[in-house]
Amino acid sequence: MREDPSVVARPTPVPRSLVPLAAAAGALAVAAVTRSTHRERPPRPVDPGPAQAVDDLLRGERRRQEALAARLHDGPLQGVISARQDLQEHLAGEDVDLxxxxxxxxxxxxxLRDLNTDLYDAVLRDSGLEAALRRAADTTERRGGPPISVAVGPGASGPHDALVVRVANELLTNVRKHAGAQAARVRLVRGVDGEVHLSVTDDGVGMDPDVLAAAARDGHLGLRSITRRVTDAGGTVRVRPVGPGSEVEVRLPGGV
Incomplete structure (x- = not known):
C-alpha cells in the first residue's frame, strides 16, 4: 500500500515518565563532552607578572651583594688588616719588614681595582651603557667631586663599551682629584665617521697641553694607562684646554 504524501509523519511523543531520564542523560552527555574538551586543551602558562619579575631582580641583586661581600672579606680586606697590624707593631718598636x-x-x-672593574661591567651588562656611565658619575660625586652631567647619544654603544666606562671613570677620578672644578660633563656620541666619541670636560683650573702631555708621559693623572689601552683598541686620546678647564676626548672604532 502506497503512503499518502499529503500525510506528514509525526514523531512518537516521549512518555512523560521518561522526560526526567532523558534530561539527565543529556546533561551527562554535555558534561562528558566538556571534560573531554578540557582534557584536550593544554594548560595555559601562568604569567608570573611584574611582581615576580621584581622579586627575581631583587634576589639576583642580593646574590651579587653577597658575592661582593665575600670577595671583599676574603681578598683586599685581609691585606689591609694585615698591613694595619704591621704598622702598629712597627710604631710599637717591633722589627717589621715594611x-x-x-x-x-x-x-x-x-x-680593589679588579673588583671595581667587575662592578661597572655588571652594571653595563644588566642596565646598559648610559646607566654604567651614570654610576661612574654618581660615585665621583659621592667621593667629593663636582656635579656631573651625563649625555649619551643614540647609537653610541659599540664594541668597546666596557673600555669607554673604565676610561670615563678614570678621567672623572682625575677631575675630582686635580681639577678643582665646580662642574663636569661626560658626553658620548657616535660621530659621522662612525667612531665613538667620549669627552670628559670640566671647568676647573685647566692645564697647558704641554704640561698635560708631560704628565701623561710620566705616568701622572692616569693618562698614560688610558692612552695605552685606547691605542691598543685602535683609538686616540686628545687633551685640550676649553676656556676655564680642560677636555679629554677619546675616539674609538665604532664597528662591531
Whole structure:
C-alpha cells in the first residue's frame, strides 16, 4: 500500500515518565563532552607578572651583594688588616719588614681595582651603557667631586663599551682629584665617521697641553694607562684646554 504524501509523519511523543531520564542523560552527555574538551586543551602558562619579575631582580641583586661581600672579606680586606697590624707593631718598636707590608697593600689595591672593574661591567651588562656611565658619575660625586652631567647619544654603544666606562671613570677620578672644578660633563656620541666619541670636560683650573702631555708621559693623572689601552683598541686620546678647564676626548672604532 502506497503512503499518502499529503500525510506528514509525526514523531512518537516521549512518555512523560521518561522526560526526567532523558534530561539527565543529556546533561551527562554535555558534561562528558566538556571534560573531554578540557582534557584536550593544554594548560595555559601562568604569567608570573611584574611582581615576580621584581622579586627575581631583587634576589639576583642580593646574590651579587653577597658575592661582593665575600670577595671583599676574603681578598683586599685581609691585606689591609694585615698591613694595619704591621704598622702598629712597627710604631710599637717591633722589627717589621715594611717591604712586605707595602707588597700586601699593593695586592689589596690591585684586588680593589679588579673588583671595581667587575662592578661597572655588571652594571653595563644588566642596565646598559648610559646607566654604567651614570654610576661612574654618581660615585665621583659621592667621593667629593663636582656635579656631573651625563649625555649619551643614540647609537653610541659599540664594541668597546666596557673600555669607554673604565676610561670615563678614570678621567672623572682625575677631575675630582686635580681639577678643582665646580662642574663636569661626560658626553658620548657616535660621530659621522662612525667612531665613538667620549669627552670628559670640566671647568676647573685647566692645564697647558704641554704640561698635560708631560704628565701623561710620566705616568701622572692616569693618562698614560688610558692612552695605552685606547691605542691598543685602535683609538686616540686628545687633551685640550676649553676656556676655564680642560677636555679629554677619546675616539674609538665604532664597528662591531
Amino acid at each position: 717591604r712586605e707590608t707595602l707588597e700586601a697593600l699593593g695586592e689589596a689595591v690591585t684586588a
